[in-house]
Amino acid sequence: RKEVEQDPGPFNVPEGATVAFNCTYSNSASQSFFWYRQDCRKEPKLLMSVYSSGNEDGRFTAQLNRASQYISLLIRDSKLSDSATYLCVVIGNSGYALNFGKGTSLLVTP
């Protein structure tokens, strides 16, 4: 079983829609969790950290469920510019070195 698994999509949604991505991780001792965004042929960029209490940044909401070992990302009021691949990233119990999901592709259409 891969350490971090994501639904690869693609998710095709119209502008203004709400879309949610899930990510599961296998190591229950994992310490830190992040969502990154990667545009085509570019490096990943941090979108947001994921805290146990859940956190929100504008249209983006991230949540962590340790009991079920999954992380979610909710995007409200999708914009065309949200089209990208969203990577779920987990830091394992080694304390460093990120484990990446393969990413979920999102395409927001007019």
Place this chain on the structure above:
Amino acid sequence: GAVVSQHPSRVICKSGTSVKIECRSLDFQATTMFWYRQFPKQSLMLMATSNEGSKATYEQGVEKDKFLINHASLTLSTLTVTSAHPEDSSFYICSAGPLSAVTDTQYFGPGTRLTVL
């Protein structure tokens, strides 16, 4: 936010040549930097952990003699792909995090696209 640079951004070389890629943290110090490789439509795969002043730690399946890593200072790590072959063509990305928080956010370089002919 913190800035990590990579150089060069793109390399095209002949089979058999060696290619050096630099990763620099521009506004913070990092004792540890990470090197990743990404093939098309694949996830980022960790290749090795670069440790300042000591030997790099390589992931299983990554040849340490082929991918030489040197972390000579707290702001610079280099990855040298020795005797590159077409199958080494990939997108190489480094990341680094501030010295004081090794488990916190990593910042990624812009990546180096290597094409071996």
